[in-house]
Amino acid sequence: MTVTAERPAELTPRRPDRGPGSRADGWVRRAPLLPALVFTIIVTQLPFLFTIYYSLQSWNLVRPGSRQFVGIDNYILVFTDSQFRQVALNTVLLTAGSVLFSLILGLLFALLLDRAFLGRGFIRTLLITPFLITPVAAALLWKTVLFDPTYGLINFVLSPFGVGATDWISTFPLTSVMVALVWQWTPFMMLLILAGLQSQPHDVLEAARVDGATSWGVFREVTIPHLRRFIELGIVLGAIYLINTFDAIYMMTQGGPGTASANLPFYIYQRAFLGFDIGQSAAMGVVVVVATIIVATFALRLIFRSFSGGEET
Amino acid sequence: MAAPTTTERPATPSTQDLAPARKGRVGASLLTVLAWIVGIGFFFPILWMVLTAFKQEADAYTTPPKLFFTPTLDQFRAVFDAGIGPYLLNSLFATVVSTILVLVLATPAAFAVSLRPVKKVQDVLFFFISTKMLPVVAAIVPIYVVVNDIGMLDNIWTLIVLYTAMNLPIAVWMMRSFFQEVPKELLEAASMDGASTARSLREVVLPVISPGMAATALICVIFAWNEFFFAVNLTAARAATVPVFLVGFITSEGLYFAKLCAAATLAALPVVIAGWIAQNKLVQGLSFGAVK
Numbered sequence: 287m288t289v290t291a292e293r294p295a296e297l298t299p300r301r302p303d304r305g306p307g308s309r310a311d312g313w314v315r316r317a318p319l320l321p322a323l324v325f326t327i328i329v330t331q332l333p334f335l336f337t338i339y340y341s342l343q344s345w346n347l348v349r350p351g352s353r354q355f356v357g358i359d360n361y362i363l364v365f366t367d368s369q370f371r372q373v374a375l376n377t378v379l380l381t382a383g384s385v386l387f388s389l390i391l392g393l394l395f396a397l398l399l400d401r402a403f404l405g406r407g408f409i410r411t412l413l414i415t416p417f418l419i420t421p422v423a424a425a426l427l428w429k430t431v432l433f434d435p436t437y438g439l440i441n442f443v444l445s446p447f448g449v450g451a452t453d454w455i456s457t458f459p460l461t462s463v464m465v466a467l468v469w470q471w472t473p474f475m476m477l478l479i480l481a482g483l484q485s486q487p488h489d490v491l492e493a494a495r496v497d498g499a500t501s502w503g504v505f506r507e508v509t510i511p512h513l514r515r516f517i518e519l520g521i522v523l524g525a526i527y528l529i530n531t532f533d534a535i536y537m538m539t540q541g542g543p544g545t546a547s548a549n550l551p552f553y554i555y556q557r558a559f560l561g562f563d564i565g566q567s568a569a570m571g572v573v574v575v576v577a578t579i580i581v582a583t584f585a586l587r588l589i590f591r592s593f594s595g596g597e598e599t
Numbered sequence: 600m601a602a603p604t605t606t607e608r609p610a611t612p613s614t615q616d617l618a619p620a621r622k623g624r625v626g627a628s629l630l631t632v633l634a635w636i637v638g639i640g641f642f643f644p645i646l647w648m649v650l651t652a653f654k655q656e657a658d659a660y661t662t663p664p665k666l667f668f669t670p671t672l673d674q675f676r677a678v679f680d681a682g683i684g685p686y687l688l689n690s691l692f693a694t695v696v697s698t699i700l701v702l703v704l705a706t707p708a709a710f711a712v713s714l715r716p717v718k719k720v721q722d723v724l725f726f727f728i729s730t731k732m733l734p735v736v737a738a739i740v741p742i743y744v745v746v747n748d749i750g751m752l753d754n755i756w757t758l759i760v761l762y763t764a765m766n767l768p769i770a771v772w773m774m775r776s777f778f779q780e781v782p783k784e785l786l787e788a789a790s791m792d793g794a795s796t797a798r799s800l801r802e803v804v805l806p807v808i809s810p811g812m813a814a815t816a817l818i819c820v821i822f823a824w825n826e827f828f829f830a831v832n833l834t835a836a837r838a839a840t841v842p843v844f845l846v847g848f849i850t851s852e853g854l855y856f857a858k859l860c861a862a863a864t865l866a867a868l869p870v871v872i873a874g875w876i877a878q879n880k881l882v883q884g885l886s887f888g889a890v891k
Contacts, residue, residue, distance in 0.1 A: 312717070312718070315711060315715055315716070315717045316711065316717050317707075317711075318707030318708060318710050318711040319707070319708045319711035319712065319717055319723065321704050321707070321708070322704040322705060322707070322708035322767055322771060323708065323723065323726075325704060325763070325764065325767065326726075326727065326730055326764060326767055326768065329760060329761065329763075329764035330730040330733070330738070330764050331730070332741075333738035333741040333742050333745075334733065334737065334738060334741075336740075336741030336744070336745070337737055337738060337740060337741055340740060340741060340744075395637060395641075398630065398633060398634040398637060399634065401627070401630070403627070403630070403631040403634060404631060405635065406634075408638075409634055409635060409637075409638035410638075410878070411875055411878065412638045412639065412641065412642035413637075413638050413641055413642070414874065414875075414878055414881065415642055415645055415871055415874070415875075416641065416642070416644070416645065417874070418821060418867075418870050418871045418873075418874030418875070419645060419867040419870070419871060420824065420825045420841070420842060420845075420863075420866050420867045420870060421825055421827065421842075422825075422827050422842035422845050422846065422866070423648075423842075423845060423862075423863035423864075423866045423867045424867075426845055426848075426849055426859060426863050427644055427645075427648050427860075427863055428644075429849070430849075430856060430859055431644070431647060431648060431651060431856055431859075431860060432644055432647075434856075436662070437659075437660050437661075437662065437664070437856065439644070439647060439664060442662065442663055442664055469641075469644070472641070474882075474885060477881060477882045477885075478882055478885075478886065478890060481882050481890045481891065482890070485891075516890065519886060519889060519890065523885065523886060526731070526732050529734065530734050530735060530736065530828075532736070532827065532828050533827045533828070533842070536827075536831070536846075537845075537846070537849065550734075550736070551734060551735075551736040551828075554736045554737075554739075555736060555739070555828075555832070558739065558740050558743070559743075559832060564740055564744070567740055568740050568741075571734075571736060571737030571738070571739075571740065572737065574734050574736065574737050575733055575734065575737045578732060578733060578734055579732075579733075581732075582729065582732035582733075585732060586725060586728060586729065586732075589728065589886075589887060589889050590721075590725075
């Protein structure tokens with residue numbers, strides 16, 4: 287709001303009482319925003335303050351009276367906990383792997399759909415469905431009907447290739463979870479990249495073709511640079527959503543065997559709701575938040591850049 | 600299943616007599632077939648789930664798996680007998696009420712960051728989006744403690760409040776991107792005609808943004824219906840939602856594929872339909888409006 291700058295000089299620099307830029311106007315503008323803002327602050331921000339507070343205490347729910355202030359002891363325990371390190375590594379592997387593979391598949395699918403053909407809308411609808419389906423139901427589907435060693439569809443499909451009755455979930459727990467996640471998240475990447483492909487400037491594509499560029503040349507020189515922003519956005523958004531993966535692990539492996547397929551959300555859940563260790567799990571929560579803030583800083587920069595005009599530098 | 604374009608004439612292997620256009624057509628047909636194979640293959644697990652839901656258990660456990668069988672509704676009946684009803688109602692209630700609350704809160708807020716902006720719009724938007732990036736697992740412990748202290752465990756309203764907070768940032772961002780599509784001239788014309796803000800909102804802005812509002816609502820519905828983490832940690836017998844029901848199902852009925860599939864189909868059906876309707880706006884919602 288720069289209206290005040292244009293006001294005649296004889297006005298006092300004090301805010302005007304009425305009209306744009308006045309104090310009253312400020313509140314009129316703010317009023318519609320406040321309910322949402324206050325609600326969000328209370329429900330989403332206050333808990334984090336409590337998390338920090340709890341993380342400085344030794345507090346186990348099954349030992350009443352054990353609650354006491356212990357400073358940074360919980361954090362020392364977190365960083366010396368070898369299981370925590372294993373689980374942190376799992377989180378990185380699971381998030382990065384799922385994002386990467388769903389991005390590659392999503393790119394291929396998007397390229398297939400980026401042309402007019404018979405039944406295109408129908409195929410697109412089929413392809414997005416795994417993303418819509420309730421994650422718990424999807425995990426259930428993978429655990430039983432698809433990955434079952436004896437009656438599972440996967441082993442049946444692979445049986446001509448000499449794969450016996452493999453128990454995928456026990457043998458490769460983390461990979462199995464990742465397969466289910468990639469299946470669910472590929473449609474998201476596909477839609478994002480498809481939106482990118484379809485927003486390509488047609489005149490540039492035309493010009494490149496007229497200049498005699500090959501399809502591959504056009505793809506490499508025009509499409510890939512244009513898609514870059516969408517791919518980056520897919521990576522950060524995918525990472526933000528996938529780092530919170532809980533449903534698939536809970537349903538398919540319960541983090542096991544041991545902690546082989548546990549990620550940080552699942553491990554913290556175990557500590558809090560099965561171990562009742564409030565202090566420890568709060569400290570881990572804080573560590574996860576700090577790690578996420580680092581990722582999110584990139585994400586936010588990217589999203590704001592995406593908003594401030596199409597083709598930025 | 601092959602696309603009709605391929606049936607015209609089989610492509611001859613000799614390339615000499617083929618004009619480039621012809622070659623392009625053959626390539627295009629192959630890509631079409633590939634797209635169909637990929638689409639159906641990718642969707643197949645869901646198709647299989649729905650098919651299995653209509654099988655008798657004996658038909659669900661065969662090697663090789665059975666594609667043809669006599670369909671039955673027995674499994675759906677069994678799922679309802681196992682008591683999915685109250686869970687469906689809980690899910691429905693939590694989803695609908697939280698989505699209404701989200702729209703009631705987000706629409707004015709989006710207005711205040713778009714058409715009639717407050718100062719520091721960027722900061723406000725930044726705040727909203729940052730709440731989506733903090734992992735919920737870091738908040739669950741204090742939420743559990745507080746909810747327990749005020750006696751709101753296993754209460755559907757607890758979920759409603761949390762789902763509203765979960766979807767509000769997405770809705771504000773999405774609605775903002777729809778408000779921005781309202782032509783400025785329309786608003787100016789309305790205010791010149793002496794229309795009050797409320798009236799111009801109702802008569803000028805609302806018709807323009809209502810499709811966007813519907814899409815926002817559908818995306819909130821999908822997220823609220825599918826939510827599991829809060830539901831499993833904060834509810835028990837009374838307020839539990841459908842995803843929690845599925846968990847109970849896998850532990851007690853672990854060996855009954857057909858029944859599991861019927862339960863999973865029932866759980867997923869509402870959101871799949873919502874998502875199919877909203878599919879054109881799905882990316883916009885999930886990317887916080889960054890991609891149209």
